[in-house]
Amino acid sequence: MREPGSKEKIRQFLLANVGRVLSSNEIQEAAGGVAEFGRRLRELREDGWEILTHNDTKKLKSGQYLVEKLPMTEKDISFARTISKKLRAQVLDRNGFTCQMCGSTPGDIDPATGRMVRLHLGHIVDKSLGGKNELSNLRALCSTCNQGAKNITPEKPTKIWLLAQIRRAGIDEQQAALKWLRKKFNE
Numbered sequence: 001m002r003e004p005g006s007k008e009k010i011r012q013f014l015l016a017n018v019g020r021v022l023s024s025n026e027i028q029e030a031a032g033g034v035a036e037f038g039r040r041l042r043e044l045r046e047d048g049w050e051i052l053t054h055n056d057t058k059k060l061k062s063g064q065y066l067v068e069k070l071p072m073t074e075k076d077i078s079f080a081r082t083i084s085k086k087l088r089a090q091v092l093d094r095n096g097f098t099c100q101m102c103g104s105t106p107g108d109i110d111p112a113t114g115r116m117v118r119l120h121l122g123h124i125v126d127k128s129l130g131g132k133n134e135l136s137n138l139r140a141l142c143s144t145c146n147q148g149a150k151n152i153t154p155e156k157p158t159k160i161w162l163l164a165q166i167r168r169a170g171i172d173e174q175q176a177a178l179k180w181l182r183k184k185f186n187e
Contacts (some may be wrong), residue, residue, distance in 0.1 A: 006031040007040040014049065014067050022062045038143070047071065055147060083121060083133050091121055095140035103180060104142045110167060112144045120146045 004012070013030035014022075024037070031037040041083030043050055048071040054060045097119065098105050104117040122141035157165075166177055 006034045006037065007043055010037060010040050011044060011049075014044070014051070015070070018067050020066070021060065022065045024065070031135060041065070044071075053147075083138070087133070087138070088121060088136065090135055091138045092119060092140050094135070098140060098184065099142035099145055100139040101141055101145040103184075104145075105184075110142060110144055117142045122138060122146045 009029060010031050013027065020148075027041070028034065028037045031040060032042075041051055049067065050069065050071065052060060052066040052068065054062050054064060057066070060066055097117065099117070100122075104110060106117055106119055108117045109115070112118050119140045119142060121138050122145070123131045123133075124137050124139055131137050166174055169177070
């Protein structure tokens with residue numbers, strides 16, 4: 001018989017620890033030490049698990065998780081994972097493998113977490129608000145921006161607004177923006 005995967009190991013660990021504050025280290029250890037335990041947690045959330053973090057409640061610190069109650073037994077099919085690998089590749093390629101909120105790229109160090117940036121796909125109009133899994137409604141987001149978005153992400157800035165912000169910035173900020181654009185467009 002095959003050993004359960006990391007997602008199933010985490011699910012079993014959470015079931016055994018409902019109501020207890022868990023650290024990311026405990027969850028990673030329960031998952032067999034896999035580095036991508038956060039992705040498995042997101043998948044469990046999509047399966048209906050209410051896994052709270054410091055973004056959801058002030059009683060948790062960064063790196064802590066809490067399952068207060070067992071998930072419903074029936075999965076909400078509207079949140080089934082249906083983004084194909086092809087569509088995922090199209091979105092990442094269109095967005096230049098760059099977070100569309102903060103401009104981070106894979107391999108950069110995220111100043112909020114101190115870890116290397118990982119990109120995810122985020123909905124512009126969230127699925128819970130009727131958004132679809134289609135190219136025009138998806139964008140690349142780093143882990144930090146994707147986790148913080150939660151149905152409140154603003155519209156993409158207009159070209160005029162963005163240029164106005166750059167013009168208002170100091171010379172150091174303008175040069176940093178120019179450096180970043182040159183790097184992004186390989187100039």
